[in-house]
Amino acid sequence: MFTVAPPLFNLTLHSPLAGKAIVDKDLDMVLYRPFFDSPRQLYAYLLESLPWYRVRYTVRGMSINTPRYTTVFGKDLTQGVDTAYQKKPRPIPPLLAALKDEVEKVSGASFNFVLCNFYADGKDSISYHSDDESFLGPEPTIASMTLGGTRAFYMRHKTDKSVPVYKTDLRDADLLIMCGTTQACWEHSVPKRSNVAPRINLTFRKAINVRGTNNYYRYNVGDGPLFRYIDGKMVESNDDPAHHATIPGESR
Numbered sequence: 001m002f003t004v005a006p007p008l009f010n011l012t013l014h015s016p017l018a019g020k021a022i023v024d025k026d027l028d029m030v031l032y033r034p035f036f037d038s039p040r041q042l043y044a045y046l047l048e049s050l051p052w053y054r055v056r057y058t059v060r061g062m063s064i065n066t067p068r069y070t071t072v073f074g075k076d077l078t079q080g081v082d083t084a085y086q087k088k089p090r091p092i093p094p095l096l097a098a099l100k101d102e103v104e105k106v107s108g109a110s111f112n113f114v115l116c117n118f119y120a121d122g123k124d125s126i127s128y129h130s131d132d133e134s135f136l137g138p139e140p141t142i143a144s145m146t147l148g149g150t151r152a153f154y155m156r157h158k159t160d161k162s163v164p165v166y167k168t169d170l171r172d173a174d175l176l177i178m179c180g181t182t183q184a185c186w187e188h189s190v191p192k193r194s195n196v197a198p199r200i201n202l203t204f205r206k207a208i209n210v211r212g213t214n215n216y217y218r219y220n221v222g223d224g225p226l227f228r229y230i231d232g233k234m235v236e237s238n239d240d241p242a243h244h245a246t247i248p249g250e251s252r
């Protein structure tokens, strides 16, 4: 059992031996199902305390609306001063740091970022992509935790179309660890669905340089309005932007 505070959650971890290897051509993953006994309060606490964003950005003149809520905490490995960054990096809040510690223990990897996604309904999604940016280094290990509702998770080989698409569900308290050549050779997605429960996804990653930090804050915080989840729905918030980085219980 491990305890994360504040507030106090006693989370019971399942045996690391319970991980199931998922391997295919160039695919190397381990699924812990469930990774821990996830209390509903943990999901609710994260949803209600994290600062969420609906990021809009422009690529090659095209305006893109990210089809889910996102937020991010962490800073790359360089001990760069904050002036190197387009946005001030936010420390990983204690609750997410405690989850990160446990994920590091089972994966044998170390992480300096937690990216958070919230899929409010079945229209929220992430399209096929791989997390293969050079700022993650070669063969990055990426750990992905689900809290709340179940969503379909699809993976396809980038070049060999004879390899079948890998389809699974990701459920509350699942931890999927993607390793080795998985990012280099495969893409993954959470497709749109009808009638699904809201879901939080946390991904744990390690960025090695300032470019990683700038990229993650640009695409997961951006410049748009802040949202808070209050009384069962997302509302645009006029919190003081200087306080976005903290969640309750964290010292500044």
Ligand SMILES: O=C(O)CCC(=O)C(=O)O
Pocket: 115, 117, 126, 131, 144, 153, 170, 188, 189, 190, 201, 203
């Ligand atoms: O929600 C998920 O399971 C996947 C999220 C993801 O692929 C990402 O944030 O890069």
Ligand SMILES: [Fe+2]
Pocket: 129, 130, 131, 188
């Ligand atoms: Fe991803």
